[in-house]
Amino acid sequence: MTMDELASDLDGIVATEADISAALDRLAGEIRSDYTDPSSLLLVGVLKGAVMVMADLARRLPPGVAMDWMAVSSYGAGTRSSGVVRILKDLDADLTGRHVLIVEDIVDSGRTLSWLLGNLRSRGALSVEVATLLRKPEAAVVNVPVKYVGIDIPNAFVVGFGLDYAERFRGLPYVALLAPHVYAEDAE
Ligand code: IMP
Numbered sequence: 001m002t003m004d005e006l007a008s009d010l011d012g013i014v015a016t017e018a019d020i021s022a023a024l025d026r027l028a029g030e031i032r033s034d035y036t037d038p039s040s041l042l043l044v045g046v047l048k049g050a051v052m053v054m055a056d057l058a059r060r061l062p063p064g065v066a067m068d069w070m071a072v073s074s075y076g077a078g079t080r081s082s083g084v085v086r087i088l089k090d091l092d093a094d095l096t097g098r099h100v101l102i103v104e105d106i107v108d109s110g111r112t113l114s115w116l117l118g119n120l121r122s123r124g125a126l127s128v129e130v131a132t133l134l135r136k137p138e139a140a141v142v143n144v145p146v147k148y149v150g151i152d153i154p155n156a157f158v159v160g161f162g163l164d165y166a167e168r169f170r171g172l173p174y175v176a177l178l179a180p181h182v183y184a185e186d187a188e
Contacts, residue, residue: 009169011177014153020133020161020174023150024053027131028060030148035099038064042098044091044120046112047071048170049105052162053133057103068093072112085115096124101148104132105162110144117144133161134175157183 015023035041038061045054047069058067071089100120107113113130120128131148137155153175159165160172165182 011179015175038062049162100125100128102130106134108136
């Protein structure tokens, strides 16, 4: 795909690299002041979308903070959450006695997250909280407690900074709207 073809699939930038960097600086500041013992903090990333957020957030936190990963099923190749969550890869870490912070790319309907919170809370963690780079409006009304929110974005399908459409666009350093013709073509 050429750069021109890539640009025609996008419909404007929702969060620039500078917006993302400022949001992550603020989140890291809040997290540092809330978790005074870095060695008890475990960041849990949800693959694959949270990879970029995790990498950039972890580099803003003390070196004693640990990281672990889970993979769960979400959208597949479409643009709507199914509400059906399956564990594709479980954590390596034992959560007993740890403070867990789930690191998310985006909270939309909150379905994935509310399932994940319930699941991790049943494993003996001292606390389980959530940090997300992006939040859509629907997430603000569902009953999912998200303690750390980077940027509130409009209710549209976005890609970049870890977020994909059919595995494309994850590597964009900013977050952009996906042009509607892209998923309209796939639905044909
Ligand atoms: P939720 O269960 O509706 O909150 O969605 C959870 C997951 O769906 C996120 O972690 C993303 O992987 C994916 N997702 C939600 N909204 C978008 C979007 O606008 N672009 C790409 N992926 C999204």
